[in-house]
Each structure stands twice: as structure tokens, then as C-alpha cells.
Amino acid sequence: MTAERMEPVVRVSGLSKSFAVHQRTWGRKRADAPALAGPVRAVDRVSFALGPRERLALLGPSGCGKTTLLRLLAGLEEPDAGEIALMGRVVSRPGAVLPPGHRGLGFVFQEPALWPHMTVAAHVLFGLAGTDKKEARERLTHLLGITGLLGLDGRYPHQLSGGEARRVALARTLAPRPRCLLFDEPLTNLDEEAKAQMLELIDRAAQLSGAALLYVTHDRGETEALGASVMRMEEGRLAPPEQPARREPEATRMTAATDAPDPAGAAGGAPSTPGEGSPSGSVAVAAPAPPQVDSGIAPAPPGSTAPGPGADSDR
Amino acid sequence: MDVPAIGSRAWWILPRVRRGAGVVLYLLVVFGPLLALFAASIRTMAAGDGSLISLLIPTGRRLSLLVNSLTFAGAVAAGGMLLGLGAAIRLWRVKRGVWSSARWLVLLFAAVPPYIHALAWTTAVSFMRSVILPGSGPGIILQGWVGAWWVQVMAFLPLAVGLALIGLESIDPRLLEAGRMQQGDLKVLASVGMPLALPMLLAGGGFLFVLTLLDYSVPALFYVNVYSLDVFAEFSASGRPERALLAAFPLLILAAAVIFFSQRVVRRAAVRPSWSLASWSTPPSWPWWFRAVEGAGVGLLGVQMAVLFAALAAATGSFGALVAGVRAGYQEILFSGAVAVAAGLLCVPLAVSAAAGSAARGPRRRLWWLLITLPLAVPAPLVGVGLISMWNRALPMEVYGTAAMPVLAALARFAPFAALVMVAQFRRLDPRLVEAARLLRPGSLAVGTRIWLPMAAPGLVAAAAVVCALTLGELGATLIVAPPGRATVTMRVYNLLHYGATDQVAGLCLMIALATLAAALVAGVALLFIRRGLSGSELSRPGA
Numbered sequence: 119m120t121a122e123r124m125e126p127v128v129r130v131s132g133l134s135k136s137f138a139v140h141q142r143t144w145g146r147k148r149a150d151a152p153a154l155a156g157p158v159r160a161v162d163r164v165s166f167a168l169g170p171r172e173r174l175a176l177l178g179p180s181g182c183g184k185t186t187l188l189r190l191l192a193g194l195e196e197p198d199a200g201e202i203a204l205m206g207r208v209v210s211r212p213g214a215v216l217p218p219g220h221r222g223l224g225f226v227f228q229e230p231a232l233w234p235h236m237t238v239a240a241h242v243l244f245g246l247a248g249t250d251k252k253e254a255r256e257r258l259t260h261l262l263g264i265t266g267l268l269g270l271d272g273r274y275p276h277q278l279s280g281g282e283a284r285r286v287a288l289a290r291t292l293a294p295r296p297r298c299l300l301f302d303e304p305l306t307n308l309d310e311e312a313k314a315q316m317l318e319l320i321d322r323a324a325q326l327s328g329a330a331l332l333y334v335t336h337d338r339g340e341t342e343a344l345g346a347s348v349m350r351m352e353e354g355r356l357a358p359p360e361q362p363a364r365r366e367p368e369a370t371r372m373t374a375a376t377d378a379p380d381p382a383g384a385a386g387g388a389p390s391t392p393g394e395g396s397p398s399g400s401v402a403v404a405a406p407a408p409p410q411v412d413s414g415i416a417p418a419p420p421g422s423t424a425p426g427p428g429a430d431s432d433r
Numbered sequence: 434m435d436v437p438a439i440g441s442r443a444w445w446i447l448p449r450v451r452r453g454a455g456v457v458l459y460l461l462v463v464f465g466p467l468l469a470l471f472a473a474s475i476r477t478m479a480a481g482d483g484s485l486i487s488l489l490i491p492t493g494r495r496l497s498l499l500v501n502s503l504t505f506a507g508a509v510a511a512g513g514m515l516l517g518l519g520a521a522i523r524l525w526r527v528k529r530g531v532w533s534s535a536r537w538l539v540l541l542f543a544a545v546p547p548y549i550h551a552l553a554w555t556t557a558v559s560f561m562r563s564v565i566l567p568g569s570g571p572g573i574i575l576q577g578w579v580g581a582w583w584v585q586v587m588a589f590l591p592l593a594v595g596l597a598l599i600g601l602e603s604i605d606p607r608l609l610e611a612g613r614m615q616q617g618d619l620k621v622l623a624s625v626g627m628p629l630a631l632p633m634l635l636a637g638g639g640f641l642f643v644l645t646l647l648d649y650s651v652p653a654l655f656y657v658n659v660y661s662l663d664v665f666a667e668f669s670a671s672g673r674p675e676r677a678l679l680a681a682f683p684l685l686i687l688a689a690a691v692i693f694f695s696q697r698v699v700r701r702a703a704v705r706p707s708w709s710l711a712s713w714s715t716p717p718s719w720p721w722w723f724r725a726v727e728g729a730g731v732g733l734l735g736v737q738m739a740v741l742f743a744a745l746a747a748a749t750g751s752f753g754a755l756v757a758g759v760r761a762g763y764q765e766i767l768f769s770g771a772v773a774v775a776a777g778l779l780c781v782p783l784a785v786s787a788a789a790g791s792a793a794r795g796p797r798r799r800l801w802w803l804l805i806t807l808p809l810a811v812p813a814p815l816v817g818v819g820l821i822s823m824w825n826r827a828l829p830m831e832v833y834g835t836a837a838m839p840v841l842a843a844l845a846r847f848a849p850f851a852a853l854v855m856v857a858q859f860r861r862l863d864p865r866l867v868e869a870a871r872l873l874r875p876g877s878l879a880v881g882t883r884i885w886l887p888m889a890a891p892g893l894v895a896a897a898a899v900v901c902a903l904t905l906g907e908l909g910a911t912l913i914v915a916p917p918g919r920a921t922v923t924m925r926v927y928n929l930l931h932y933g934a935t936d937q938v939a940g941l942c943l944m945i946a947l948a949t950l951a952a953a954l955v956a957g958v959a960l961l962f963i964r965r966g967l968s969g970s971e972l973s974r975p976g977a
Contacts, residue, residue, distance in 0.1 A: 189714070194613070194714050195714050196714075215716075217618060217715070217718045227607055227610070231608050232608075233611070235628045235629065244615060245616065294615055
């Protein structure tokens with residue numbers, strides 16, 4: 119195990135973000151304008167850390183700042199205060215934000231956000247630009263296999279069902295081997311059966327990739343199914359974390375055998391151990407990954423635009 | 434409350450009669466001139482005048498003129514959209530504060546007539562030649578095809594920027610963000626952004642192509658002959674409206690085809706939601722050369738606006754010269770103002786009827802979209818000739834030769850633009866709000882005045898102001914139908930332009946540009962209201 123491995127994948131310190139509220143009226147000042155006008159603090163002095171292979175769920179009501187926190191981590195928003203470090207490197211602070219594509223993070227949005235002019239295969243290959251062609255094709259086949267999309271690689275988004283679209287979004291996210299997976303309520307608008315399938319898939323993807331997982335949801339059941347530590351968020355602030363309620367639920371039980379075929383060199387990694395909360399309101403780096411993570415979804419070096427073959431150095 | 438007897442049917446018939454009357458009026462005003470021309474042509478051909486058929490298919494000089502015109506229009510459309518795209522990509526990223534609305538004001542400059550740009554650029558280039566490069570011989574000369582191309586591109590640049598911006602704004606920011614998570618920003622722009630914006634960019638290019646193809650004012654000022662000028666010449670020489678129609682037929686077909694293929698994209702753009710997210714919430718990391726392209730686009734847009742006012746102001750010379758110019762042409766100014774205001778007010782019911790028609794479902798909606806967009810393919814001189822053919826006959830009510838003719842010409846040309854504005858307004862107007870009022874006060878006028886009218890007001894104001902602004906600069910049709918002894922200020926300017934740019938002409942042009950911009954500003958502000966809706970407050974954050 120290297121020293122780098124011991125670094126938290128994500129370290130957030132004193133992060134804050136505010137948004138302005140715009141009044142739009144017919145030129146008349148509303149009686150309640152003073153109450154509504156002015157900046158709203160979406161994320162308020164948030165600090166936490168996320169270790170390798172750790173799973174953390176952010177639970178909270180609508181509008182509490184969960185999505186904004188994920189977007190700040192992804193580099194899609196600039197913080198007003200505080201900083202974000204990935205693998206020990208500061209990637210966001212006020213006035214300086216490393217572009218999202220250089221962070222080696224994967225983001226699964228609330229909606230699949232599939233590109234209507236691209237096929238399923240093109241979606242997965244998009245993040246593999248710069249990778250050897252043969253290797254990229256093998257990785258495509260592998261990812262389509264584990265997401266149950268084999269045979270659909272030539273389809274366009276409008277030819278997919280809702281569940282298939284979510285799986286394409288997940289396969290696309292996994293393709294460049296992100297070191298941390300961010301999920302923003304990924305099961306919204308899915309029926310119960312599709313939800314269970316998708317949860318199983320997310321659990322499996324996290325296991326295979328060895329990536330840390332940060333999962334935003336309203337639903338405590340989802341966090342239990344993933345065996346994730348839970349942090350509550352209210353009005354932009356984090357509440358002290360809770361222990362994971364359960365690990366390895368029926369829906370997420372995997373065997374190495376089912377994960378085994380991995381033409382790109384991926385294999386089932388050891389099940390991750392969820393992080394344990396610390397009383398300070400931050401999640402400690404509690405469960406480092408096993409020394410040899412042979413996932414095939416290894417993290418990319420910071421600063422690389424596309425992880426590419428170099429990202430597989432620990433294979 | 435008494436329930437009305439179903440047998441009377443008055444409650445059912447009256448609204449339909451009202452809507453039907455509006456539709457008939459729209460079709461009569463917008464399509465009447467063209468139908469009158471078709472009727473005249475068929476009558477003449479039925480009478481055995483076979484020579485007309487030869488006009489349908491251009492050969493010899495007319496064919497080469499058509500090819501030149503198509504090449505010119507293609508070059509203007511391509512140049513305009515490429516330059517406009519550079520500026521639009523920069524403006525696309527402006528999402529915060531007052532600038533997020535202010536950037537759309539660039540579209541106001543699209544209402545300034547191209548021949549005013551011609552005068553401004555000719556003056557600016559003469560100035561550069563005499564002051565910056567003294568004694569260097571001919572130096573930069575704005576003339577011929579190149580001069581006409583540059584001025585036409587500059588005249589259409591604000592429109593091109595606006596259309597490109599609409600295309601870029603139609604991209605769901607989430608799709609860009611999904612790409613940004615995996616690749617560099619330029620790759621995301623090229624692989625995700627551009628393919629998604631391409632249909633709108635092509636439709637915008639098609640629109641510029643049609644506008645250039647149908648406009649002769651700028652080429653004529655640079656002594657370049659184009660096909661649309663030939664249509665005007667054909668009518669002037671023969672005095673026969675049907676000959677003008679048949680001569681214009683190739684233009685009509687080409688322009689209608691371009692509009693037909695691009696109107697689907699425009700229709701979709703009108704229903705795009707305004708995204709709650711910004712497309713580039715954190716600044717993209719473009720390479721230096723791409724930032725230079727962006728900067729050049731914005732710089733050129735700034736130069737275009739600066740030249741328009743600076744050159745005209747310099748050519749006017751002094752405030753006294755401006756006043757003298759206004760005094761000399763005050764009758765034309767008053768007449769122009771009256772025509773523009775009348776057209777602006779009268780277009781509203783027509784636009785409402787057409788937009789209501791386009792709100793139907795299925796094939797009727799597609800038909801209405803064609804009825805709204807296809808009139809944009811009719812060359813201005815043909816509208817004028819068609820109006821003469823329609824009204825130059827014994828009627829109980831005298832129309833031909835009166836001030837009503839320029840108003841009808843403006844309505845025939847610009848009512849479809851007003852209808853497009855109203856379509857955008859209706860898409861933003863929740864029908865359930867009106868239905869709720871109807872349930873409470875069925876048949877009451879208050880449903881219209883107190884519920885529908887306040888909600889549709891931005892659209893009504895924008896539609897009237899758009900038509901007013903465009904009418905202030907209208908020339909092609911007015912030149913043909915203006916009553917004897919009356920002229921609009923654009924006619925006066927255009928006639929004077931051929932005799933050189935005097936200080937009075939520059940002053941009048943400056944005045945037209947300012948008046949047009951003022952009317953367009955009213956339309957712009959109203960359109961921003963439509964775009965944002967009337968919601969009380971909105972949180973600008975991306976869904977926390």
C-alpha cells in the first residue's frame with residue numbers, strides 16, 4: 119500500500135457556496151421582497167473526507183444543498199469559501215477551479231443526460247478518447263456486459279427505456295475509470311423493479327471499480343442497500359454522520375464469479391468497507407482499499423484529461 | 434346560475450366566428466397579394482399569352498444573375514454565421530447579473546435596415562482612406578461584390594449572433610456537463626455542443642440566405658445586379674404584375690424550400706424551456722487560439738455597432754445639420770411614423786389569430802406553421818406588385834393610391850414575424866389559467882381583459898413593436914405602393930443615397946437607426962418578459 123493510497127480521495131474543508139435570489143415582478147416591489155432577496159447559502163462551511171473505496175450517502179430534504187455540494191466537488195460550481203482536494207491536491211478554491219474533465223471523477227446525474235446524437239457505444243467511448251482503440255473496444259464490451267447493455271451498443275437514446283438510459287449513463291461514467299463516483303439521486307422517476315436493478319448495478323460498479331462513492335438521495339432505503347455511511351444535510355450544513363445500517367442487502371449481494379469476466383483486465387474487487395463516522399462531523403479515512411485493487415476501473419492521475427492506459431498502472 | 438340551452442349554440446358559435454374572422458383576415462392580408470398575382474397570371478395565360486411561360490425558367494442573362502445571387506446569398510449566410518458563432522459562443526457564457534439579459538439586446542441592431550449600414554460603412558472606409566492612409570492611392574475601397582458582401586454580412590451580423598446564441602442556448606446544460614466530466618471543454622464543445630446546436634445554426638444560416646436572396650437594397654447601392662432587383666425591373670419595364678410574379682418564381686421556390694426545411698427547427702426552438710442551470714457554470718478552459726476567435730467575433734460585433742453610429746454622426750457633421758435634415762424631410766418622417774404605428778397596431782389581431790391556429794394539434798399545427806413561415810419567402814417587390822394587382826380595381830372602398838397601401842404592404846411582409854412572437858408567447862401561457870377563469874365566469878369579458886390580456890401583454894407589445902421597427906426601415910414594397918405625392922423617410926433616403934451621401938442623408942439615416950432601435954428595444958424588453966414569464970421570484974441556483 120503506497121502513501122498515496124492512504125490519502126483521502128476527497129477532502130473538503132470549510133466549503134461554502136451562495137446563490138443570488140432574483141426578484142421578478144411587474145416593476146412593483148413585493149411586500150415579502152426583503153425576506154426573499156439576497157444570497158441564499160446553499161452550502162455552508164461543509165467539511166468532510168472520503169477515503170478510497172469508502173461509501174458515503176448524503177441524505178436531506180429538497181433544497182438543502184446536496185446537489186450543489188456534488189457540483190462543487192465535480193468542478194461545475196466555484197466555491198465562495200473553503201477548498202476541495204482530490205488525492206491530496208487542491209482542485210477548487212475561490213477563484214481557481216480545475217476543469218471537471220481533469221479531476222478523474224465520475225458524475226451520474228439525476229437525469230441520464232444522454233447525448234441524443236450519439237449511440238450507446240459512442241457514449242461509453244467518449245471518455246476513452248486517447249485510449250488504444252483495441253483496449254477501448256474491450257472496455258466497451260466489458261462495461262456493456264456488466265451493465266446489461268450488450269447488443270444495444272448501436273441504439274440511440276430515444277430507442278432506450280428509462281432503465282436502459284440510466285445504465286448507459288452509468289457505463290459512460292465508469293469508462294474512464296474514475297477514482298470517485300458521484301451520484302445525484304440516480305433513481306429518480308424509476309419504478310421499484312428498475313430501482314432495485316439499478317441499486318444492484320451501482321453497488322457492483324463501486325465494488326468493481328474500487329472507486330469511492332458519494333451518493334445523494336432522499337431515500338434512506340437506498341443508503342441501506344448500498345451499505346453507505348450516512349451524513350444528513352440541512353440548510354447547507356452537515357449533521358454528524360451515522361453508521362451504515364446494513365451491508366450486503368439481498369439486492370446487492372455479488373459473487374466474484376459473476377463479476378469475473380473482464381476482458382479489460384478488470385475483476386471483482388474485495389467488497390468495500392464503509393467508512394466510520396467521526397464525532398467531529400467529518401468522515402474519517404477509515405477503510406483504505408486492499409493493496410492490490412484489480413478492478414479495471416482504477417483511478418486516473420490528477421490533471422489528466424482522459425485517464426487512458428496510464429490510469430491502469432495498478433492493475 | 435342558469436345553464437344555457439344547448440340548442441341555441443350561441444355560446445359555441447360566437448368564439449368560433451370570432452376566431453374564423455381573424456384567420457380569414459390574416460390569410461387575406463398576408464397571402465392576398467400573392468394570390469391576386471397568381472390569379473392575374475392564370476387569367477393572362479388562359480388568354481393565350483404564351484410568352485409568360487418563358488419567364489418561369491431563367492435562361493441566359495437571368496440564369497447567370499440567379500447563379501450570382503445564389504452564390505452571393507450563400508457567401509453572406511456562411512460568413513455571417515461563422516463570424517456570428519464566434520461572438521455567440523462568448524455571449525453564451527454570460528449568464529450572471531444584468532448582462533445575461535443585456536446580451537440579447539444585440540438583436541435590436543438586426544432591425545436597422547441594411548442600406549443604412551451601407552452608408553455607414555462607405556463613410557467609415559472613406560474616412561480611413563483619407564485620414565489613416567493619406568496619399569496611398571485607392572487603398573481600401575468598398576465596392577462591387579466584395580463591398581456588397583461585407584456590408585451585407587455586417588448588417589446581418591447582429592441577427593447571426595442572435596440566431597447562433599438561440600441555437601447554443603437550446604442545448605441542455607446537463608448534456609454539456611456530462612461531457613465536461615470526462616473530456617476537455619473544447620472537445621465537449623465540438624462533440625456535444627456543436628452537433629446539438631447544428632440544426633438551429635443551419636436554420637439560422639438558411640434564414641440569412643433567404644433574407645440576402647430577397648434583398649436588393651445593398652447590392653443596388655454597390656452597382657451589383659441581383660435577381661431580386663431584376664424582379665423590380667421587370668415590373669417597372671412592363672407594368673404587368675403577372676410578369677413580375679413569373680420572373681420571381683425561381684426566387685420564390687428556392688426561398689420557400691429553405692424556409693420549409695428550416696421551419697421545423699425554428700418551431701422546436703420556440704418550445705425549448707429556459708434551463709435552470711447555466712451552460713458554463715465554471716469557466717471553460719479554451720486554448721488561447723479559441724479565445725482569440727471568440728474575442729475577434731465580439732470585437733467585430735462592437736466595431737459593427739460603433740461604425741453605425743460613429744460614421745453616421747461624423748457624416749452628419751453637426752446637430753444643426755441633423756435638424757436641417759429632419760426639417761427637410763419632416764413630412765416623410767411623419768408619414769413613416771404613421772404607417773409604422775398603424776401597421777404595429779393592426780398586426781396584433783392578425784398575429785393572435787395565426788398564433789392561435791398554430792396552437793392546434795396534429796396536421797393543422799404543421800399547416801399553420803407553413804402559413805406563418807412561408808410568407809417570409811416572398812420578395813418585397815412582389816408584395817408591392819401583388820397589392821397593386823389586388824386593389825387596383827373598382828371597389829366600393831378606395832384603397833389603391835391611398836396611405837392604406839404602405840400599411841397593407843407592411844402587414845403583408847411583417848405580420849408573420851408578429852405571429853412568431855405571439856407563438857412564443859402562447860407557448861409560455863398556461864391554458865389552464867384561462868380555463869380556470871372560464872369555469873368561474875363563463876362568457877364574461879373579464880376572462881379576456883383581466884386574465885388573458887395581462888398574461889399575453891408582453892407578447893402583444895413585442896409583436897406590435899417588432900412590426901413597428903421593421904416597418905420604419907421597409908423599402909422594397911413601399912417603393913412600389915406609396916401613394917402619389919407621399920413618400921416614407923426610407924424612400925427619401927434611398928433616393929438621395931444614389932446621389933451621394935450628403936450630411937442630410939446621414940442625419941436622416943441616423944434618425945431612422947435610432948427610431949428603429951427604440952422600437953426594437955420596446956420589443957426586446959417585452960420579449961424578455963415572455964422568456965422569463967411572470968413568476969414572482971426565481972432562485973437562480975441549480976437545484977440545491
